[in-house]
Amino acid sequence: MIAVLRSFANKTSSYLHALLKFFRASVPLMTQRYRSASLRFKIAFFVVILLTSTSFILCIVTVQIMNNYILNEIIKRGESVGKSIAASAGYNLMPKDLLGLDNLVFKAKSSNSDMLYVTIVDPDMKTIVHSATEMIGETKPIAQGRLYRETADGTTVKELTNSSGSIFEILCPIVFMNKSLGSVIIGMNKSILIEAQRKVGNMILIVFGIIVVLGIFASSLLASFLIKPIKELSAGVEELKYGTTKNPLRIYSQDELGKLTHNFNEMSALIATQRGKLTEYARDLEEAYVSIVKVVAAAIDARDSYTHGHSARVAQLSLLIGNQIGISKEDLRDLEVACLFHDVGKIKTPDSILLKPGKLTEAEYKEMKQHVVYGASILSWAPSLFKYIPSTRHHHEWHNGKGYPDGLVGDNIPLFAAIITIADAFDAMTSDRPYRKALFKEEALRQIARNSGTQFRPDLVEIFLELMEKDDVQDAPLSVVGAVG
Numbered sequence: 001m002i003a004v005l006r007s008f009a010n011k012t013s014s015y016l017h018a019l020l021k022f023f024r025a026s027v028p029l030m031t032q033r034y035r036s037a038s039l040r041f042k043i044a045f046f047v048v049i050l051l052t053s054t055s056f057i058l059c060i061v062t063v064q065i066m067n068n069y070i071l072n073e074i075i076k077r078g079e080s081v082g083k084s085i086a087a088s089a090g091y092n093l094m095p096k097d098l099l100g101l102d103n104l105v106f107k108a109k110s111s112n113s114d115m116l117y118v119t120i121v122d123p124d125m126k127t128i129v130h131s132a133t134e135m136i137g138e139t140k141p142i143a144q145g146r147l148y149r150e151t152a153d154g155t156t157v158k159e160l161t162n163s164s165g166s167i168f169e170i171l172c173p174i175v176f177m178n179k180s181l182g183s184v185i186i187g188m189n190k191s192i193l194i195e196a197q198r199k200v201g202n203m204i205l206i207v208f209g210i211i212v213v214l215g216i217f218a219s220s221l222l223a224s225f226l227i228k229p230i231k232e233l234s235a236g237v238e239e240l241k242y243g244t245t246k247n248p249l250r251i252y253s254q255d256e257l258g259k260l261t262h263n264f265n266e267m268s269a270l271i272a273t274q275r276g277k278l279t280e281y282a283r284d285l286e287e288a289y290v291s292i293v294k295v296v297a298a299a300i301d302a303r304d305s306y307t308h309g310h311s312a313r314v315a316q317l318s319l320l321i322g323n324q325i326g327i328s329k330e331d332l333r334d335l336e337v338a339c340l341f342h343d344v345g346k347i348k349t350p351d352s353i354l355l356k357p358g359k360l361t362e363a364e365y366k367e368m369k370q371h372v373v374y375g376a377s378i379l380s381w382a383p384s385l386f387k388y389i390p391s392t393r394h395h396h397e398w399h400n401g402k403g404y405p406d407g408l409v410g411d412n413i414p415l416f417a418a419i420i421t422i423a424d425a426f427d428a429m430t431s432d433r434p435y436r437k438a439l440f441k442e443e444a445l446r447q448i449a450r451n452s453g454t455q456f457r458p459d460l461v462e463i464f465l466e467l468m469e470k471d472d473v474q475d476a477p478l479s480v481v482g483a484v485g
């Protein structure tokens with residue numbers, strides 16, 4: 001026995017443990033899903049739960065009230081019939097009118113289908129008349145069952161359980177001229193009561209179901225109605241975030257949500273105004289920045305009369321190449337500024353070297369080459385100029401790695417630097433120098449082609465030569481930030 005109990009306890013414990021584990025695993029998942037659900041679903045869900053639970057409780061309470069009402073009505077009818085028989089039976093019992101008593105019992109039984117039996121007993125509980133005639137003369141034992149009700153006149157109602165099921169037995173005393181002559185006993189079939197209660201219960205359940213279905217439909221509509229302004233507000237915030245706000249949001253009501261929408265519209269208008277001003281400031285700033293770049297480039301070129309306008313021409317040629325290889329407009333702008341800055345390091349190169357008409361000594365040439373390092377150093381002073389450092393530092397690198405300052409090879413040379421190298425060399429060759437006259441365009445292009453793959457990147461040379469074959473190409477005022485004056 002103990003072993004059986006222990007086994008049962010172990011099984012119960014393992015089931016409870018598994019159940020607990022399931023709840024622990026499912027609750028966070030459900031919580032997470034609920035959190036990520038839409039507001040409309042949450043409102044509808046809350047209303048449906050509220051409505052269903054309220055309707056369910058109301059349904060249970062109503063069924064209980066109706067059950068009690070039906071029970072009372074059936075018992076009251078039984079009592080009424082019993083008392084009616086008892087009142088008449090007194091007149092028949094005194095003269096021992098058995099025929100009259102039998103008639104009373106027969107009429108009561110035949111007119112009430114839910115009565116199982118009707119009997120009249122004497123004070124010693126001996127059956128005088130019974131709806132089942134074979135019971136006449138039998139002594140009826142005192143009913144043992146739950147006393148349901150007892151009234152002052154001695155009427156009792158008991159709930160009995162026998163082989164045919166559960167019944168109510170109503171006992172009404174027969175009193176005639178203050179003398180107790182016996183009792184009328186009626187057996188009421190409880191199945192009639194149960195059937196009536198079942199029908200009422202079904203009807204209430206149908207009504208409950210209709211209320212729940214209508215509730216779900218209504219809560220969905222209500223949620224949509226409530227959520228509409230919130231959804232529009234959310235979309236408005238999204239538009240504001242990406243700066244695509246078009247019109248003020250519609251205000252549906254004057255409640256808290258309406259005030260929130262009104263404030264949002266005001267805030268949105270203010271942000272749009274501020275954004276416009278910021279764009280204007282940014283444009284002014286950019287123009288100022290471009291002007292400074294132009295001034296710096298002009299200052300670099302102005303130190304040497306032979307290189308006047310050099311940076312602007314390098315920019316123009318570089319943009320032709322950049323445009324041809326399909327780089328974006330934003331990158332073209334960076335390429336142009338990079339061209340204007342590419343020789344900024346020459347600011348630190350002494351005039352004795354920069355303007356020397358003759359050939360440079362080895363030491364002077366070494367110092368001259370330093371201009372790319374100086375330029376990178378100058379651009380490193382401002383974070384906004386960092387992006388021009390690679391093209392400034394590496395615009396004298398060679399494709400075969402024999403350039404300076406780092407000896408980068410092939411594709412390791414930044415694209416802008418590789419473009420500027422070609423444009424820089426072409427402009428230098430086609431400009432007068434103190435020690436030589438400018439080369440003709442055709443000769444310069446031959447030099448460029450000759451050095452393709454050694455000094456210059458071959459694919460860029462090919463593009464450059466194709467561009468230069470067009471007669472009007474250098475006349476095109478190609479500039480993104482504007483030509484340097």
Ligand SMILES: [Fe+2]
Nearest residue numbers: 342343395396
């Ligand atoms: Fe240079």
